[in-house]
Amino acid sequence: MENENDCCDERTFDKLFRDLSPSLQNFIYFKSGNRARSMDITQEAFIRLWENCRKIPPLKAKSFLYTVANNLFLNVVAHQKVVFTYQNQKKTRIDEQSPQYMLEEKEFGERLSRAIEQLSEVQRTAFLMSRVEGKKYKEIAEILGISEKAAGKRIHDALESLRRSIENI
Amino acid sequence: MKKKDLLDKWLNDELTPEEFEVFRTLPEFSSYQKIDSFVKSIDLPRPDREITLKELKLKLKDANRARKPKVRSLPFIYKVAAILVLAIASYFFISNLEVSHRTDIAVRLQFELPDRSQVQLNNDSRISYKKFKWNSNRSLALEGEAFFEVEEGETFSVVTDAGIVTVLGTKFNVYSRGDSMSVSCFEGLVRLTKGEVSIELTEGRTAGITNGELELGQTYVSRPGWLYNESAFEDIALRYVIEELEKQYDISIITENIDVNLRFSGSFPNDDLEAALQAVTLPFNLNYRIDNKNVVTISGAYGSE
Numbered sequence: 001m002e003n004e005n006d007c008c009d010e011r012t013f014d015k016l017f018r019d020l021s022p023s024l025q026n027f028i029y030f031k032s033g034n035r036a037r038s039m040d041i042t043q044e045a046f047i048r049l050w051e052n053c054r055k056i057p058p059l060k061a062k063s064f065l066y067t068v069a070n071n072l073f074l075n076v077v078a079h080q081k082v083v084f085t086y087q088n089q090k091k092t093r094i095d096e097q098s099p100q101y102m103l104e105e106k107e108f109g110e111r112l113s114r115a116i117e118q119l120s121e122v123q124r125t126a127f128l129m130s131r132v133e134g135k136k137y138k139e140i141a142e143i144l145g146i147s148e149k150a151a152g153k154r155i156h157d158a159l160e161s162l163r164r165s166i167e168n169i
Numbered sequence: 170m171k172k173k174d175l176l177d178k179w180l181n182d183e184l185t186p187e188e189f190e191v192f193r194t195l196p197e198f199s200s201y202q203k204i205d206s207f208v209k210s211i212d213l214p215r216p217d218r219e220i221t222l223k224e225l226k227l228k229l230k231d232a233n234r235a236r237k238p239k240v241r242s243l244p245f246i247y248k249v250a251a252i253l254v255l256a257i258a259s260y261f262f263i264s265n266l267e268v269s270h271r272t273d274i275a276v277r278l279q280f281e282l283p284d285r286s287q288v289q290l291n292n293d294s295r296i297s298y299k300k301f302k303w304n305s306n307r308s309l310a311l312e313g314e315a316f317f318e319v320e321e322g323e324t325f326s327v328v329t330d331a332g333i334v335t336v337l338g339t340k341f342n343v344y345s346r347g348d349s350m351s352v353s354c355f356e357g358l359v360r361l362t363k364g365e366v367s368i369e370l371t372e373g374r375t376a377g378i379t380n381g382e383l384e385l386g387q388t389y390v391s392r393p394g395w396l397y398n399e400s401a402f403e404d405i406a407l408r409y410v411i412e413e414l415e416k417q418y419d420i421s422i423i424t425e426n427i428d429v430n431l432r433f434s435g436s437f438p439n440d441d442l443e444a445a446l447q448a449v450t451l452p453f454n455l456n457y458r459i460d461n462k463n464v465v466t467i468s469g470a471y472g473s474e
Contacts, residue, residue, distance in 0.1 A: 014222060014249055017221075017225065018218050018222070021218060021222075022215070022218065025216070026213055026214070028200075029213065029214055035214045039213055039214060039216060039221075041226070043221070043225050044463065046225055047225070047228060047229060050229055057463070084211050084212070084309065086210045086211055086212055096367070103227065104304050108203070108207075109207065112204065112207050116208070128208065128211070131182055131204075131209065131259065132209060132211055132213065133181075133206045134182065134235075136181050136182075137177070137180070137181055148454075152177055155180055156173070156176065156177075156180075157179075159176075160369060162204050163197055163200045163204065164201060166203065166204070167200055
Protein backbone atom coordinates (compact mmCIF):
# COMPACT_ATOMS: atom_id res chain seq x y z
CA MET A 1 0.00 0.00 0.00
CA GLU A 2 1.67 3.19 1.15
CA ASN A 3 4.58 1.37 2.67
CA GLU A 4 6.65 1.02 -0.44
CA ASN A 5 9.22 3.35 1.08
CA ASP A 6 11.72 1.93 3.50
CA CYS A 7 12.69 3.69 6.72
CA CYS A 8 15.45 5.54 4.88
CA ASP A 9 12.85 7.90 3.54
CA GLU A 10 13.15 10.91 5.80
CA ARG A 11 9.42 11.53 6.09
CA THR A 12 8.74 7.93 6.97
CA PHE A 13 11.53 8.02 9.52
CA ASP A 14 10.27 11.27 11.07
CA LYS A 15 6.74 9.89 11.32
CA LEU A 16 8.01 6.75 13.02
CA PHE A 17 9.89 8.92 15.48
CA ARG A 18 6.87 11.05 16.26
CA ASP A 19 4.55 8.05 16.61
CA LEU A 20 6.80 5.68 18.48
CA SER A 21 9.40 7.57 20.49
CA PRO A 22 7.21 8.61 23.48
CA SER A 23 6.00 5.11 24.11
CA LEU A 24 9.44 3.65 23.53
CA GLN A 25 10.89 6.03 26.05
CA ASN A 26 8.17 5.13 28.58
CA PHE A 27 8.95 1.47 28.00
CA ILE A 28 12.57 1.97 29.04
CA TYR A 29 11.53 4.26 31.85
CA PHE A 30 9.16 1.60 33.23
CA LYS A 31 11.95 -0.92 33.09
CA SER A 32 14.67 1.27 34.54
CA GLY A 33 13.08 4.14 36.44
CA ASN A 34 15.86 6.22 34.91
CA ARG A 35 14.68 9.25 32.94
CA ALA A 36 17.98 10.28 31.41
CA ARG A 37 18.84 6.77 30.32
CA SER A 38 15.41 6.21 28.85
CA MET A 39 15.98 9.27 26.69
CA ASP A 40 19.46 8.19 25.57
CA ILE A 41 18.35 4.68 24.79
CA THR A 42 15.41 5.92 22.74
CA GLN A 43 17.66 8.12 20.66
CA GLU A 44 20.18 5.35 20.24
CA ALA A 45 17.46 2.93 19.12
CA PHE A 46 16.38 5.36 16.41
CA ILE A 47 19.97 5.83 15.34
CA ARG A 48 20.25 2.06 14.93
CA LEU A 49 17.02 2.10 12.96
CA TRP A 50 18.47 4.71 10.61
CA GLU A 51 21.67 2.75 10.20
CA ASN A 52 19.69 -0.31 9.24
CA CYS A 53 16.91 1.47 7.42
CA ARG A 54 17.36 -0.42 4.15
CA LYS A 55 16.76 -3.74 5.79
CA ILE A 56 13.71 -2.76 7.80
CA PRO A 57 10.27 -2.13 6.32
CA PRO A 58 8.30 0.48 8.32
CA LEU A 59 5.89 -2.18 9.57
CA LYS A 60 8.77 -3.98 11.26
CA ALA A 61 10.26 -0.78 12.67
CA LYS A 62 8.30 -0.89 15.92
CA SER A 63 9.40 -4.34 16.94
CA PHE A 64 12.96 -3.55 15.82
CA LEU A 65 13.01 -0.44 18.01
CA TYR A 66 11.68 -2.25 21.07
CA THR A 67 14.11 -5.10 20.63
CA VAL A 68 17.07 -2.75 20.25
CA ALA A 69 15.96 -0.61 23.19
CA ASN A 70 15.53 -3.67 25.37
CA ASN A 71 19.02 -4.89 24.49
CA LEU A 72 20.47 -1.49 25.23
CA PHE A 73 18.64 -1.48 28.54
CA LEU A 74 20.08 -4.88 29.41
CA ASN A 75 23.56 -3.68 28.52
CA VAL A 76 23.41 -0.35 30.23
CA VAL A 77 20.92 0.08 33.02
CA ALA A 78 19.68 -3.31 34.14
CA HIS A 79 20.52 -3.98 37.80
CA GLN A 80 20.62 -0.31 38.64
CA LYS A 81 18.31 1.07 41.25
CA VAL A 82 14.80 1.78 40.00
CA VAL A 83 13.35 5.12 41.10
CA PHE A 84 10.20 6.77 39.81
CA THR A 85 8.99 10.25 40.43
CA TYR A 86 5.31 11.01 40.90
CA GLN A 87 3.32 14.06 40.08
CA ASN A 88 1.86 15.69 43.11
CA GLN A 89 -1.63 15.81 41.70
CA LYS A 90 -3.39 15.99 45.02
CA LYS A 91 -1.80 19.23 46.05
CA THR A 92 -4.98 21.26 45.65
CA ARG A 93 -6.77 19.09 48.16
CA ILE A 94 -4.06 18.98 50.77
CA ASP A 95 -5.38 21.95 52.70
CA GLU A 96 -8.73 20.26 53.13
CA GLN A 97 -7.26 17.10 54.60
CA SER A 98 -6.59 16.41 58.23
CA PRO A 99 -2.96 15.87 59.26
CA GLN A 100 -3.88 12.28 60.05
CA TYR A 101 -5.16 11.73 56.53
CA MET A 102 -2.10 13.37 55.02
CA LEU A 103 0.20 11.14 57.02
CA GLU A 104 -1.70 8.07 55.87
CA GLU A 105 -1.57 9.25 52.29
CA LYS A 106 2.15 9.82 52.56
CA GLU A 107 2.73 6.40 54.03
CA PHE A 108 0.50 4.82 51.41
CA GLY A 109 2.43 6.53 48.62
CA GLU A 110 5.79 5.53 50.02
CA ARG A 111 4.68 1.93 50.50
CA LEU A 112 3.23 1.69 47.03
CA SER A 113 6.13 3.30 45.24
CA ARG A 114 8.56 1.00 47.03
CA ALA A 115 6.37 -1.95 46.00
CA ILE A 116 6.40 -0.77 42.39
CA GLU A 117 10.15 -0.45 42.43
CA GLN A 118 10.43 -3.93 43.87
CA LEU A 119 8.27 -5.61 41.25
CA SER A 120 10.18 -7.77 38.84
CA GLU A 121 11.17 -5.76 35.79
CA VAL A 122 8.94 -7.80 33.44
CA GLN A 123 5.88 -7.50 35.68
CA ARG A 124 6.40 -3.78 36.26
CA THR A 125 6.89 -3.04 32.57
CA ALA A 126 3.74 -4.87 31.47
CA PHE A 127 1.72 -3.46 34.33
CA LEU A 128 2.75 0.16 33.78
CA MET A 129 2.25 -0.11 30.03
CA SER A 130 -1.29 -1.17 30.79
CA ARG A 131 -2.11 1.24 33.62
CA VAL A 132 -0.08 4.32 32.75
CA GLU A 133 -0.26 4.21 29.00
CA GLY A 134 -3.62 2.44 28.72
CA LYS A 135 -2.23 -0.13 26.29
CA LYS A 136 -4.35 -3.23 25.67
CA TYR A 137 -3.09 -6.77 26.33
CA LYS A 138 -2.76 -7.29 22.60
CA GLU A 139 -0.32 -4.46 22.03
CA ILE A 140 1.68 -5.24 25.16
CA ALA A 141 1.96 -8.86 24.09
CA GLU A 142 3.19 -7.79 20.66
CA ILE A 143 5.81 -5.45 22.04
CA LEU A 144 7.08 -7.95 24.57
CA GLY A 145 6.90 -10.81 22.10
CA ILE A 146 4.73 -12.92 24.38
CA SER A 147 1.15 -14.25 24.24
CA GLU A 148 -1.77 -12.11 25.38
CA LYS A 149 -2.40 -14.62 28.12
CA ALA A 150 1.15 -14.25 29.40
CA ALA A 151 0.86 -10.48 29.22
CA GLY A 152 -2.39 -10.61 31.22
CA LYS A 153 -0.76 -12.86 33.81
CA ARG A 154 2.12 -10.45 34.34
CA ILE A 155 -0.28 -7.58 34.81
CA HIS A 156 -2.50 -9.53 37.21
CA ASP A 157 0.44 -10.69 39.25
CA ALA A 158 1.79 -7.17 39.48
CA LEU A 159 -1.56 -5.79 40.54
CA GLU A 160 -2.07 -8.46 43.18
CA SER A 161 1.40 -7.97 44.53
CA LEU A 162 0.83 -4.23 44.84
CA ARG A 163 -2.57 -4.79 46.46
CA ARG A 164 -1.09 -7.05 49.09
CA SER A 165 1.62 -4.49 49.83
CA ILE A 166 -0.97 -1.83 50.67
CA GLU A 167 -3.52 -4.04 52.39
CA ASN A 168 -1.08 -5.68 54.80
CA ILE A 169 -0.55 -2.56 56.80
CA MET B 170 -18.42 -14.11 35.08
CA LYS B 171 -15.32 -15.00 36.96
CA LYS B 172 -13.35 -12.42 38.89
CA LYS B 173 -10.32 -12.92 36.67
CA ASP B 174 -12.28 -12.23 33.51
CA LEU B 175 -13.77 -9.09 35.05
CA LEU B 176 -10.33 -7.93 36.03
CA ASP B 177 -9.04 -8.59 32.48
CA LYS B 178 -11.88 -6.55 31.04
CA TRP B 179 -11.31 -3.76 33.52
CA LEU B 180 -7.60 -3.68 32.70
CA ASN B 181 -8.43 -3.58 28.98
CA ASP B 182 -11.13 -0.97 29.46
CA GLU B 183 -13.77 -3.30 28.08
CA LEU B 184 -16.28 -3.58 30.95
CA THR B 185 -19.89 -2.90 30.09
CA PRO B 186 -21.74 -0.70 32.64
CA GLU B 187 -23.46 -3.80 34.02
CA GLU B 188 -20.19 -5.67 34.39
CA PHE B 189 -18.66 -2.63 36.07
CA GLU B 190 -21.43 -2.67 38.70
CA VAL B 191 -20.47 -6.24 39.50
CA PHE B 192 -16.74 -5.44 39.46
CA ARG B 193 -17.05 -2.58 41.95
CA THR B 194 -18.63 -4.88 44.51
CA LEU B 195 -15.46 -6.96 44.70
CA PRO B 196 -13.65 -6.54 48.05
CA GLU B 197 -10.40 -5.73 46.20
CA PHE B 198 -11.99 -2.98 44.13
CA SER B 199 -11.03 -0.05 46.31
CA SER B 200 -7.41 -1.18 46.44
CA TYR B 201 -7.37 -1.61 42.67
CA GLN B 202 -8.69 1.87 42.24
CA LYS B 203 -6.24 3.41 44.65
CA ILE B 204 -3.35 1.66 42.97
CA ASP B 205 -4.61 2.65 39.57
CA SER B 206 -4.86 6.33 40.36
CA PHE B 207 -1.52 6.34 42.16
CA VAL B 208 0.30 4.63 39.30
CA LYS B 209 -1.20 7.05 36.81
CA SER B 210 0.56 9.85 38.69
CA ILE B 211 3.98 8.52 37.70
CA ASP B 212 5.74 11.50 36.24
CA LEU B 213 6.50 10.37 32.70
CA PRO B 214 9.37 11.79 30.77
CA ARG B 215 7.62 13.90 28.17
CA PRO B 216 10.29 15.49 26.06
CA ASP B 217 9.24 17.74 23.22
CA ARG B 218 9.12 15.38 20.28
CA GLU B 219 10.14 17.94 17.70
CA ILE B 220 13.13 19.04 19.75
CA THR B 221 14.29 15.51 20.36
CA LEU B 222 13.80 14.75 16.69
CA LYS B 223 16.06 17.69 15.83
CA GLU B 224 18.64 16.50 18.36
CA LEU B 225 18.50 13.07 16.81
CA LYS B 226 19.06 14.49 13.34
CA LEU B 227 22.09 16.37 14.62
CA LYS B 228 23.48 13.21 16.15
CA LEU B 229 22.95 11.35 12.91
CA LYS B 230 24.85 14.05 11.04
CA ASP B 231 27.52 14.45 13.68
CA ALA B 232 28.48 10.85 13.84
CA ASN B 233 28.37 10.80 10.06
CA ARG B 234 26.25 7.77 10.58
CA ALA B 235 23.48 9.16 8.43
CA ARG B 236 25.41 8.56 5.27
CA LYS B 237 26.35 5.02 6.12
CA PRO B 238 23.18 3.31 4.94
CA LYS B 239 23.38 5.16 1.66
CA VAL B 240 26.62 3.47 0.66
CA ARG B 241 25.90 1.47 -2.39
CA SER B 242 28.10 -1.18 -3.85
CA LEU B 243 30.05 0.10 -6.85
CA PRO B 244 30.10 -1.84 -10.10
CA PHE B 245 33.06 -4.17 -10.30
CA ILE B 246 34.85 -2.14 -12.97
CA TYR B 247 34.86 0.94 -10.71
CA LYS B 248 36.36 -1.06 -7.90
CA VAL B 249 39.15 -2.20 -10.21
CA ALA B 250 39.63 1.36 -11.41
CA ALA B 251 39.76 2.70 -7.88
CA ILE B 252 42.34 0.15 -6.84
CA LEU B 253 44.44 0.94 -9.92
CA VAL B 254 44.30 4.66 -9.25
CA LEU B 255 45.35 4.08 -5.65
CA ALA B 256 48.16 1.77 -6.69
CA ILE B 257 49.48 4.20 -9.30
CA ALA B 258 49.18 7.13 -6.93
CA SER B 259 51.04 5.32 -4.19
CA TYR B 260 53.71 4.19 -6.68
CA PHE B 261 54.34 7.78 -7.66
CA PHE B 262 54.20 8.85 -4.07
CA ILE B 263 56.69 6.24 -2.91
CA SER B 264 58.98 6.67 -5.91
CA ASN B 265 59.17 10.39 -5.27
CA LEU B 266 59.80 10.10 -1.55
CA GLU B 267 63.03 11.87 -0.79
CA VAL B 268 65.45 11.07 1.96
CA SER B 269 67.60 13.97 3.00
CA HIS B 270 70.50 14.50 5.37
CA ARG B 271 71.58 17.91 6.51
CA THR B 272 74.34 19.26 8.70
CA ASP B 273 74.58 22.60 10.46
CA ILE B 274 77.62 24.76 10.77
CA ALA B 275 80.37 23.03 12.75
CA VAL B 276 78.64 19.63 12.58
CA ARG B 277 79.54 16.56 10.54
CA LEU B 278 77.58 13.46 9.73
CA GLN B 279 78.42 9.98 8.50
CA PHE B 280 75.78 7.74 7.00
CA GLU B 281 75.20 4.83 4.67
CA LEU B 282 73.23 4.79 1.43
CA PRO B 283 70.87 1.88 0.62
CA ASP B 284 73.66 0.08 -1.29
CA ARG B 285 75.99 0.43 1.73
CA SER B 286 78.02 3.15 0.06
CA GLN B 287 79.46 5.41 2.74
CA VAL B 288 78.96 9.13 2.88
CA GLN B 289 80.63 11.63 5.18
CA LEU B 290 78.91 14.96 5.08
CA ASN B 291 80.93 18.04 6.02
CA ASN B 292 79.40 20.95 7.92
CA ASP B 293 76.59 23.11 6.52
CA SER B 294 75.84 20.59 3.78
CA ARG B 295 72.86 18.73 2.48
CA ILE B 296 72.29 15.54 0.54
CA SER B 297 68.97 14.29 -0.75
CA TYR B 298 68.08 11.20 -2.75
CA LYS B 299 65.24 8.81 -3.52
CA LYS B 300 65.44 5.53 -1.68
CA PHE B 301 63.08 3.88 -4.14
CA LYS B 302 64.96 1.67 -6.64
CA TRP B 303 68.20 3.16 -5.41
CA ASN B 304 70.29 0.29 -6.76
CA SER B 305 69.29 0.95 -10.36
CA ASN B 306 69.33 4.72 -10.04
CA ARG B 307 72.14 5.83 -7.80
CA SER B 308 71.79 9.56 -7.99
CA LEU B 309 71.86 12.14 -5.23
CA ALA B 310 71.85 15.89 -4.94
CA LEU B 311 74.56 17.65 -2.97
CA GLU B 312 74.97 21.15 -1.64
CA GLY B 313 78.12 21.60 0.38
CA GLU B 314 80.88 19.03 0.76
CA ALA B 315 80.92 15.28 1.12
CA PHE B 316 83.30 12.37 0.84
CA PHE B 317 81.98 9.21 -0.81
CA GLU B 318 83.14 5.61 -0.69
CA VAL B 319 80.99 4.07 -3.37
CA GLU B 320 80.21 0.36 -3.56
CA GLU B 321 80.45 -1.14 -7.02
CA GLY B 322 77.31 -1.15 -9.08
CA GLU B 323 75.38 1.03 -11.45
CA THR B 324 76.65 4.50 -12.25
CA PHE B 325 76.71 6.68 -9.17
CA SER B 326 75.93 10.35 -9.72
CA VAL B 327 76.36 13.37 -7.51
CA VAL B 328 74.35 16.27 -8.87
CA THR B 329 75.40 19.75 -7.81
CA ASP B 330 74.45 23.19 -9.00
CA ALA B 331 77.82 23.57 -10.71
CA GLY B 332 78.18 20.17 -12.36
CA ILE B 333 77.56 16.45 -12.17
CA VAL B 334 80.04 13.87 -10.90
CA THR B 335 79.60 10.29 -12.02
CA VAL B 336 81.52 7.20 -10.95
CA LEU B 337 81.27 3.45 -10.93
CA GLY B 338 82.86 2.50 -7.63
CA THR B 339 85.43 4.60 -5.95
CA LYS B 340 86.36 7.03 -3.21
CA PHE B 341 86.05 10.70 -3.91
CA ASN B 342 85.29 14.04 -2.37
CA VAL B 343 82.89 16.59 -3.78
CA TYR B 344 82.81 20.19 -2.64
CA SER B 345 80.08 22.40 -3.98
CA ARG B 346 79.02 25.73 -2.61
CA GLY B 347 77.22 28.27 -4.73
CA ASP B 348 78.56 28.06 -8.27
CA SER B 349 81.97 26.79 -7.26
CA MET B 350 82.84 23.14 -6.91
CA SER B 351 85.78 20.83 -6.70
CA VAL B 352 86.18 17.10 -6.95
CA SER B 353 89.04 15.00 -5.67
CA CYS B 354 89.43 11.39 -6.69
CA PHE B 355 91.09 9.19 -4.10
CA GLU B 356 90.49 5.81 -5.73
CA GLY B 357 89.04 4.53 -9.01
CA LEU B 358 87.72 6.78 -11.73
CA VAL B 359 85.54 9.86 -11.45
CA ARG B 360 83.83 11.77 -14.22
CA LEU B 361 82.96 15.43 -13.79
CA THR B 362 80.44 16.88 -16.21
CA LYS B 363 79.61 20.53 -16.60
CA GLY B 364 77.17 21.15 -19.42
CA GLU B 365 78.80 19.77 -22.58
CA VAL B 366 82.25 19.40 -21.06
CA SER B 367 83.20 16.24 -19.31
CA ILE B 368 86.47 15.25 -17.73
CA GLU B 369 87.76 12.03 -16.17
CA LEU B 370 89.82 12.07 -13.02
CA THR B 371 92.07 9.23 -12.02
CA GLU B 372 93.39 8.53 -8.56
CA GLY B 373 95.06 11.56 -7.03
CA ARG B 374 93.61 14.02 -9.49
CA THR B 375 91.39 16.93 -8.58
CA ALA B 376 89.23 19.23 -10.64
CA GLY B 377 87.44 22.40 -9.71
CA ILE B 378 85.00 24.75 -11.30
CA THR B 379 85.20 28.37 -10.25
CA ASN B 380 83.21 31.03 -12.04
CA GLY B 381 82.42 28.49 -14.74
CA GLU B 382 86.14 27.79 -15.37
CA LEU B 383 87.40 24.25 -15.11
CA GLU B 384 90.71 23.81 -13.31
CA LEU B 385 92.72 20.67 -12.79
CA GLY B 386 94.98 19.83 -9.91
CA GLN B 387 96.64 17.12 -7.89
CA THR B 388 96.13 15.78 -4.39
CA TYR B 389 98.74 13.87 -2.45
CA VAL B 390 96.68 12.55 0.40
CA SER B 391 94.49 9.45 0.52
CA ARG B 392 91.51 11.16 2.19
CA PRO B 393 90.28 14.73 2.24
CA GLY B 394 91.73 16.63 5.17
CA TRP B 395 88.41 17.50 6.74
CA LEU B 396 87.84 13.85 7.57
CA TYR B 397 90.79 14.13 9.95
CA ASN B 398 89.50 17.37 11.36
CA GLU B 399 91.49 19.30 8.83
CA SER B 400 90.33 21.42 5.96
CA ALA B 401 92.69 20.98 3.02
CA PHE B 402 92.88 23.07 -0.10
CA GLU B 403 94.74 22.75 -3.38
CA ASP B 404 95.25 26.00 -5.16
CA ILE B 405 91.99 27.57 -4.06
CA ALA B 406 91.14 31.27 -3.90
CA LEU B 407 91.64 32.67 -0.43
CA ARG B 408 88.05 33.81 -0.13
CA TYR B 409 86.84 30.17 -0.25
CA VAL B 410 89.36 29.25 2.41
CA ILE B 411 88.05 32.08 4.57
CA GLU B 412 84.46 30.97 3.97
CA GLU B 413 85.42 27.49 5.08
CA LEU B 414 87.07 28.88 8.20
CA GLU B 415 83.85 30.73 9.02
CA LYS B 416 81.80 27.54 8.60
CA GLN B 417 84.11 25.25 10.54
CA TYR B 418 84.37 27.59 13.51
CA ASP B 419 80.98 29.29 13.21
CA ILE B 420 82.55 32.76 13.17
CA SER B 421 82.48 35.88 11.00
CA ILE B 422 85.72 36.95 9.39
CA ILE B 423 86.28 40.55 8.40
CA THR B 424 88.97 41.08 5.80
CA GLU B 425 90.89 44.34 5.59
CA ASN B 426 93.27 45.28 2.89
CA ILE B 427 93.74 41.78 1.41
CA ASP B 428 93.42 40.31 -2.05
CA VAL B 429 90.98 37.48 -1.48
CA ASN B 430 91.75 35.99 -4.86
CA LEU B 431 95.23 34.91 -3.80
CA ARG B 432 95.61 31.16 -4.24
CA PHE B 433 96.01 28.98 -1.19
CA SER B 434 97.30 25.40 -0.97
CA GLY B 435 97.45 23.75 2.40
CA SER B 436 95.20 22.90 5.27
CA PHE B 437 94.00 24.14 8.59
CA PRO B 438 92.88 22.16 11.66
CA ASN B 439 89.19 22.22 12.50
CA ASP B 440 89.57 22.11 16.25
CA ASP B 441 92.04 24.88 17.01
CA LEU B 442 91.13 28.36 15.83
CA GLU B 443 94.49 29.98 16.58
CA ALA B 444 96.36 27.27 14.71
CA ALA B 445 93.91 27.45 11.82
CA LEU B 446 94.25 31.21 11.52
CA GLN B 447 98.00 30.92 11.58
CA ALA B 448 97.95 28.22 8.93
CA VAL B 449 95.99 30.47 6.62
CA THR B 450 97.61 33.85 7.35
CA LEU B 451 101.29 32.94 7.68
CA PRO B 452 101.86 31.92 4.05
CA PHE B 453 100.55 35.32 2.91
CA ASN B 454 102.19 37.27 5.68
CA LEU B 455 98.81 38.50 6.90
CA ASN B 456 97.77 39.53 10.41
CA TYR B 457 94.77 38.28 12.28
CA ARG B 458 92.99 39.50 15.36
CA ILE B 459 90.34 37.63 17.37
CA ASP B 460 87.95 40.47 18.20
CA ASN B 461 85.61 38.34 20.27
CA LYS B 462 84.22 34.85 20.37
CA ASN B 463 82.49 35.21 17.02
CA VAL B 464 84.41 37.82 15.07
CA VAL B 465 87.91 37.64 13.61
CA THR B 466 89.63 40.28 11.52
CA ILE B 467 92.30 39.34 8.97
CA SER B 468 94.26 42.24 7.61
CA GLY B 469 97.10 42.81 5.19
CA ALA B 470 100.55 43.33 6.65
CA TYR B 471 101.03 46.92 7.56
CA GLY B 472 102.60 48.85 4.78
CA SER B 473 102.81 45.91 2.41
CA GLU B 474 102.41 46.78 -1.27
